[in-house]
Amino acid sequence: MTAIDSSRTVAVVGTGTMGQGIAQVALTAGHPVRLLDAAPGRAGEAAQAIGARLDRLVEKGRMTAADRDAARARLHPATDAGELADAALVVEAVVEQPAVKQELFAALEKIVADDCLLATNTSSLSVTAVAGVLRDPGRFVGLHFFNPAPLLPLVEVVSGHATDEEAAVRAAETVAAWGKTPVRCADLPGFIVNRIARPFYAEAFAVHEEHGIDPATIDAVLRECGGFRMGPFELTDLIGQDVNEAVTRSVWESFFHSPKFQPSLAQRRLVESRRLGRKSGHGWYSYAEGAEPPAPVDAAPRNAPEYVVAEGGLGPAAELLGMIREAGVTVRQEDEDGGTRLILPSGGQLVLADGQMACEFRDVVYFDLALDYRTAGRVALSVAPGAVRDETLAQATGLFQALGKKVTVIGDVPGMIVARTVAMLGDLALDAVARGAASAQDVDTAMRLGVNYPLGPVEWQERLGRDWAWELLENLHRTVPTGRYARTLGLHQWSYAAQDEADAMDAGNAVDAADGDAS
Structure with a gap:
């Protein structure tokens, strides 16, 4: 000692x-x-x-x-x-x-x-x-x-x-x-917490700037669906917009203006107007005496569909299948592997956020990633105006409402809210590990204790699987080719290491099975 x-x-x-x-x-x-x-x-x-x-x-x-x-x-x-x-x-x-x-x-x-x-x-x-x-x-x-x-x-x-x-x-x-x-x-710039936490704020601000939905609703989705203690808009109002923006700008400049750390123009305007949050009486929200916090946007009640057809096991959303059955909705399973979509009676599709835009398809409703679908109080849906039938959106909304969830419908935002945030947090976390900034264990500990994340970002990626962030960021990078969503070498290395480990495990299981047959 x-x-x-x-x-x-x-x-x-x-x-x-x-x-x-x-x-x-x-x-x-x-x-x-x-x-x-x-x-x-x-x-x-x-x-x-x-x-x-x-x-x-x-x-x-x-x-x-x-x-x-x-x-x-x-x-x-x-x-x-x-x-x-x-x-x-x-x-x-x-x-x-x-x-x-x-x-x-x-x-x-x-x-x-x-x-x-x-x-x-x-x-x-x-x-x-x-x-x-x-x-x-x-x-x-x-x-x-x-x-x-x-x-x-x-x-x-x-x-x-x-x-x-x-x-x-x-x-x-x-x-x-x-x-x-x-x-x-x-x-290294930002050390652990101030570096890896940037996407928690940046992705939410980007959704707002893209007119995806208002700040109060984004905060609610990240709290009630993503499991975060506070949303980024209310949190930066608490921290101070000038303080939070200064840290973002410092990290961005230290990384030679990397697009992964690009500051938010909307937040810059708040700072310039001296709307700094709680300490000035106004930030993203008003803190004037008697001011009521804005309520998130909730979808109107809709009826649940009688059945859904599952194409694949839904990947990170697999627990939804059991929940849907428990709610009395019939699940017809066509394929238990691979896919992450449900076919609704309307013929439209309900697809887990994958980084693509709904406007690229016909009659598709995207749904957001949740930390835990059973305990989540809210689920966000994303639609492209004019590209989805009213019947399909109503059935998708009613399905999640039947599971006891509040439903928020946002605009056509690639990667939605929770999914793109978690993917970017994991990407930067694995990049920090690969650069020798810290161990994976220390990264996860820092993010859980320093900013109260529900899971460490490396642990979160392990839970979601090697392909999930890889594919979502690949689609986001294709949709928004600024370099912001380009996968880091850390994510590449981790994904291939995870695949090698899985291959080795499969090979070991095959040997065990052969030994069992021989006996």
Whole structure:
């Protein structure tokens, strides 16, 4: 165990929201903590604020009065960087400006001992670049806490190009000793969470910009069908449109304007108009006093069809077949393998989202991917105006309503909402793994704990199967040939590895069967 002993001092420089949160985490883990801020008197104010939060923990029964008093005794505001000389770890949480951070660490390096770890809490800047001014960049790491730091469990431990492995391990084990969950990652733009999460926002904004459906309905589909805790429009209103757009723009610029990270023009207009979300009283939604949140668009009730014909096992939507039977609708199975469509009594087809547009076909209604069709409260359908008969849409709507689902009908959006989001999240996740940014396990852990995704994106791809995202993105790339939906090398490598594994398993099963026949 190489974690920093709790008797050693932890210093936090920068006493805004993040700095105070990080200080509280180290303090409650038993460390003496020193606070430093460039603004006179700010460190003392921060110490008082932290003390008040400890009081609230005592009031809620989450901390004893004795532990609070001991923690307060270990918390010391500093007025000069020289007071940090005995620190075993210094965490910086100042303004996100490289020059400011570099100047700070260059000064700190002359003050602290050679075995002191230096860490930045940056969420978007290059750890390597910040450490570039140091005499010994090997002891420099990124410790990216998530806000609010005392509550959220995840910490990204970022190794810069020159970071020593020993320093990264020590930082990760220290964070674990504080009760947090560390994930290791390389110094690539956005690290894990801020990089891989971009499609969650970008695809929703694109559906809105393509006039697929309104923001409230997109949010509802991603929550009630996709299983996400919040929709991207309400979440970015909470985060702040300026903050979220700045992170997107930073990642986009760091990847040399890759179309996979292209910012949203609609979000840019919100920022320009100072409609920044909750903090300004208006973002995608209004937060004025008395304002009611907009309701999602629900389809009117329709009758369920008497039967459907299943062509194939429906792939990732296979559980629907049993649910349809349970609802009293007859399922005629023509083929149990391959296909992902249902034939309705009208002769029209109900097809799982595959990245193609409904206008490419006649009398086709697409339905969206769900995290779990049994627990989903809503399912989205996509139609091309003039290309589907009213009878077909009514039967498709009535079928899902018979399963107890609210139904939303959106425009002709290739890949729909949940499906294209999940495919893009998986593509970027596998790309990050292939580039050595992080392990698949750490990617999944980061996305579940950092942004509350219902599944890690790699695990989600494994559940959906090797061909699902491959085919959907291939169709999307053909439909929207901008490069945004071009499959990454990571997805290629993962898909072929999954196929090799499946082939090996089939070969093993064949040998076992032959042995059984021989006996």
